[in-house]
Amino acid sequence: MSKTATLAKQQMKDVITSAINKAIQNGTLPEGDIPEFIIEKPADKSNGDLATNCALVSAKTFRMPPFKIAQAITENIDLEDTLFTKFETAGPGFINFFLSQSYYSKVLKEVEEEKENFGQSNYGQGEKVMVEFVSANPTGPMHMGNARGGALGDCLASVLDKAGYNVWREFYVNDAGNQIEKFACSLEARYLQIYDETVPFPEDGYQGGDITDLANLYNDENGDKLLNVSSEERKKALVDFALPRNIKKMQSDMAKYKITYDKWFFESELHNSGAVKEVVDILTKKGLTYEKEGAVWYKNKEVVTKKLLAEGKKQDYIDKLELKDDVLIRQNGNPTYFTADIAYHKNKFDRGFTTLIDVWGADHHGHVMRMKGAMDAIGYDGDKLNVLLMQLVKLVRNGELVKMSKRTGKAIQLADLLEEVPVDSARFLFNTREANSQMDFDLDLAVKEDNQNPVYYVQYAHARICSILKALEKDGITPKDCSESDLDVLTAPEEIDIISHLASFEDEIISAAKDYDPTKITRYVTTLATLFHKFYNACRVKGDDEKLTQARLALCVAVKTVIKNVLTMFNISCPDSM
Template sequence: MSKLVQQATTELRNTIRSAMEKACANGELPQADIPEFSIEVPADRAHGDWATNAAMVSARAFHAAPRKIAEAITNNLSLDGTYFDRFEIAGPGFINFFLSKQFYVDVLKDIEALGTEYGRSDYGQGKKIMVEFVSANPTGPMHMGNARGGALGDCLAAVLDAAGYSVWREFYVNDAGNQIEKFGNSLEARYLQIYKGEDAVEFPEDGYHGDDIKERAAQFAEEFGDRYVDAAPEDRRKALVEFALPRNIAKMKADLAKYGIQYDEWFLESKLHNDGELEETIQILKDKGLTYDKEGALWYRATTFGAEKDEVLVRQNGNPTYFAADIAYHRNKFAKRGFDRCIDVWGADHHGHVARMKAAMDAVGLDGSKLDIVLIQLVRLVRNGEVVRMSKRTGKAIQLADLLDEVPVDAARFLFNMREATSQMDFDLDLAVQQDAQNPVYYVQYAHARICSILKALKAEGIEPRACTDEELALLNTQEEIDLIRHLSAYTDEIVAAAKDYDPARITRYVITLANLFHKFYNTCRVKDEEDHLRAARICLCEAAATVIRNVLSLLKISAPESM
């Protein structure tokens, strides 16, 4: 939480505890150990800004009704020197507290002082945390699941960074194993078909049938001609993969960069093979007696760790499985690179892989509880109320690149972050390009632009923002002003909550509410024509709202236009 909110919470906790100790000392309450109690924000702020259950949880310790305990506490309660100016007992014994004007004054001063740093905290204490997301198969183009996972993963990483963690973004490239063999076989068939005809060359039954394979084979043929038609099959496939794979990866990098996503590392699976880490990891499992041979394959005793069935680590053909490489990769994250916690953003179809991967970390001597998986549910594209599966431009299944050609990046990143990862969502293509208040990102950006417009108009009349005294800022006392400042004060807490829950959607909801509260303030409270002291205070409030909107949009890598 922000230092200001932390200070207010600490003051209130100490004040309540002191009042309980006094009540025990003067006999209003019996001598007893004071139990832990909570301080929280009520759902309805009309019942107070903060509330405590201290009396409720003390009933057993003091052998008294909560209401009587609450009366004893409030009889001995002094709010002097705190950010609170009054309290009341509610219901069976809750005590509600109301913030003083000084709290709201100091919130605005805090935002002005911190500027772009407002909202950031040291909650994470610099712990190393990796967010691995998208990690799409490089044998083909990225799809809508990758579009949603990319936005959520990148914004989750940003939230964790703002909450004080040392964050590392990573893309895991499956450039080895069976899928690359299949990729090579598919490219080979398409390449040979160019020269021998489709009927003369059988396409692999389990091959990749996408047009992207045909395109890469054609590009290869354009560059090398028929040089590889009569080459040894192994050499031909190797040349095709070495030609096509880097181009696919470069396309992924370009598409994701356009999407506003930059990684600290694109980690190649082949590195695990070449550096011996995969072999080393399998040996650890062997040494622990967790493997056995069966029908020419090497198996892992997954059932030892609660799985329904054992898993193959090395196939009969000698190729390690995806699962074996995945164990080695996650071991690399923890044991080799020393991350305190790792978060994987996966598609919902990987649900069955979660428990076995966490268990595999335990199996190799690490702590599986430090591996967290965020599962992304399906997304449907909708236009005119109808589900859309094909691109208008290409007539083929919509890819991430197609989406970004049709929809502004700002809208894509914002809309994909409006729902929790665990919920299915419809992405409305019409809404994403609307330039009105129905479009949430437009609505938020417009609030920022409106504030900039207000300040620009005032400047044209010679009225500049200036430092305000506490007395001037205390003039901000309408309900709309109080609601807006109170919401501004909650930003740091929202970031921490989003980091705790791995839910960056909290931040989009927060900034939509912020924009709404600003529009309410603007429609109710005049800025330009008020007398000097109140006008200066309202200008300060406008600047504070603009700062926080800008900070949120910057966090989400979304632009904050000054005019619209």
């Protein structure tokens, strides 16, 4: 919460503690240790600005009914030199406090002084956190799931950064293993089919038109030079040609999406360094592997069962999961994707990251527990790996499901989306629904330039304030430095509602960081825009009272500052005019 809001809560706690001690001293309450109590914002504004349950939780300590304890406390409350004007008891023993006008003035001064730093905190205390997101397979174009994951992951990283964490963004490139072999076989077949249409295509090959396009592109540049070489040489040449192009396209798409990674980490690095073999050796030394049918297996069932039992899960619950062991090394001697993934997450911890956050599709649900278990098995804390599971995205136009691109007639990819929908709109809209909820992405809404489009609605509030400031400047009225007493004239309900909302900005960021939920911030800023539009319709900024005009200008500037802070944090443009 803002420094002013923190101060108010601390003052309230001190006032209550002092009142209880006074009541004990004068005999109104018996001797006893003051229990922990909470201070929170009531759901109903008529119940004050802050409320406490101190009387209710003290019933056992003081062996009295809560309402009598509340009475004893309130008889000894002194609000002098605090940010509160009054208090009252309610219900079975709640005590409600009401903030003074000076509280709201202090909040506005705080926004004015901190400007772009308003909302920033040291909650995370610089903890090193890695957010790995998108990590799309480089054998084909990125899809809608990647579009959602990109927006969620990038904005989550921004929230964590604002909350005081040391954040690192990473993209894991699967440029090794079975999928690359499949990629190679698919490219080879399409290349050979240019010269002989009867060449069979692998049953499990990649059917996408992009494979054909890449084979044709290689042929355009190099002709038939691969016809008379070995299959291995041909496949290597095609992969060496095609894979860098796919990766470059991914990097280009991410850049267009306003996403910048600290590192693009290549799976091949793990294989070349021996890191993949190392995790197999570690698990083997711990007695967690065995050989069967020429393959090396990992005792996943044993490890995960042990972990779940330690967490208090019942055996019948575990049995229903139908846990199975996993292959680490195939019969052909090649490690599985799972083995490389263990090595990758080990590498993350080895680089000093203490919390790992992965953004995965919901279809990876079963992979979560086994990866956490594998981290425990090799000597790390699996609970420090946090996975954000993301549900599917459905594209909708005119209320109907859309699967094909108008331009290409093929399945819509991330690149197609970014050609049709403004990047700002995509980034904001993908952050309006929690990751664990299925999402209908409305293409019509995303391109609308009216208040139905949430990002336009928020941007318009910022532009509207800029317009107000420009119009008043033409009339010779510019914002002046207001003292706290100058701002005390902001007493209209619409003004108080805005300032209360501004005061909660830091709290909302911390909450979003704790829950790994950046959608809380899009909701926050949308509400702020709504409160501003409501204020603008109810209160004239320019009036005959110069003091009130200046105070309202200060309020407008504060709203403008916080909207800009949110949009800048989410790497969304913040126009001065629309």
